[in-house]
Amino acid sequence: MRIVYVVTYDICDSKRLRQVFTLMRGYGDHLQYSVFRCELTDRERVEMVGKLSAVVKHDEDQVLLFPMGPAEGMRERSVLHVGRPYNPVDHAAIVI
């Protein structure tokens, strides 16, 4: 049910950039500068897009969402790396 999205953004103003970064931290893994990996249902994606819409300046900034396919069964084999590895964590209840 959840789809993997790679989200990248280009925000022209530093205050909005911070806001977008803080917002995205709440929705996915921060991979690299302005690049996040998220796992979202349709509804969660719409909510995130709604929140982004309220922050970005629509004629100056850009946020791109690339759907990568269903999250289930994809986590282990989806990412190739050169240098430091990245392993998406399985989705389970968090116990601290």
Add this chain to the structure above:
Amino acid sequence: MENSEAFRDVPDCVPSRILCEYAYCPRLAYIEWVQADFADNYQTVEGRFRHRVVDREEGRLPEPDDADGSFHARSVWLSAPGEHLTARIDLIEGEGNAVTVVEYKRGTVPDTPERSWESDRVQLCAQCLVLRANGYSCQSGILYYAGSKTRAPVCFSDELVDLTRRLVLELMDTARQARLPPPLESSKKCEGCSIAGICLPDEVNFLGGAIQDDSEGGEKVRRLAPGRNPALPLYVQHQGAFVGIKGELLQVKSRNEKIGEARMFETSQVALFGNVQISTQALREMCTRSIPVSFFSTGGWFYGLALGLTHKNVELRLAQYEMSRDPVKSLAFASAVVEGKIKNQRTLLMRNHEHLEDHVATRLSQLAKSAGAAERVESLLGIEGSAARVYFSHFAGMLKSGIGSGSREGLDFDFNGRNRRPPLDPVNAMLSYAYSLLAKDLTVATLGVGFDPFLGFFHKPRYGRPALALDLMEEFRPIICDSVVISAVNNGVMSTDDFVRRGPAVSMKESARKKFIQAYERRMDTLITHPVFGYRISYRRILEVQARLLARVLTGELAEYRPFLTR
């Protein structure tokens, strides 16, 4: 319910969007308007997002006598008590005192001759009547279907006006009589309805005999709500931890260092154990988002819950109090629940016991049958006690022999009967912990449905006990809790070194509790095929479905409570 009229004040005006829903499905309107219950799905969230531009109040609506020249006004709220209608109108386009009313819809244009849905036309007509009652001349209306970027004109014929007025009176009558309309039967309208998980149309129709299961696996019952909740719980039991919020994250710190975090959008509930702090901002955010926060002692005793002020289904609570005063109905529910528990205990033994003697299974079958036929609560308690003795005396046969003997403290996984307060051995310690977690989940589930978790029909209300949650838990104790404990032992997930003895009491070490909670959560998130409805659903969702089905029994829609039996 006779007392409901005295209790309830039906508002004088029906909002036009509720009328639209009534025309679409009476039950939907009742659940949303009268019971004030609601759930979002992708379509409703997306609809609100697209509608945000429309919702900005803009423009000016001049008085009917002052109107001159053309004007437009967005998001205008008007009422017409004479018509019993109130409406927030998306767009009014005027020319002099003649206005055209426009309503924005998220969907696509339907393939009907009028190019619009009747329920949408009714809504538009309601808005037209409101405008007319306020002195405007309204002859034309437009439905704008955003999905197809198409405008569908609507003619306010006499038939449409009569239909609209008739539906208003019907809805007010239904609300006055506090009558939950029955679900639609196998209707396409249910697919994509955001409250399908609350309404449970196919489940109620199936149990009430309205739809027949004439094929294997109950294909006629559609799974209209997701089989599992994509959001998951956050458990914090690291002593001294502090839970705060940062942006859209819950952050857990210990000695000012971050030791973990959870994204709020995918957090379904928060459970705090022992000496764990939570900031007020975090609590406020949890309340606003309807994410329950439960509180446990370090040992796992569930003692508190923080919940936002969201549930308004007071009608259900009235029905609950009424039933608690009815000894016959209370007993019927209690015996169904005990019968279910005993049957599940028997199934668990038969599935997992290495050499179960026939007479044990037979004895449990007999006890289950007696429970179902019990005529007094005292007999039921006796039957339950006998079944527990039989079941727990054979429990050890479900644990792999030779596992985990000889920890440093001389602890092992031998089981010689159930004991608690305090548990005297590792297996009992795990059972108690698991029962506590399940009680929390059922308290959350019953609150979510609108029940008072403290008023049960079998367990008597007593200080500190969520009696209804304990009632509903009975049939799930063996198949969720006992089963998790047995697997955790047999698969080596838990070892005897995970336990510590203090005096006579045995408890889990902190690191072990983490493993155990994870094992419990994995089970709760597992998808199984529902034995009655045939669709794939997680155990956690099953708790919610059973609670909702009980709600339907209370309101008289279903004849009897059917406990969840595992195959």
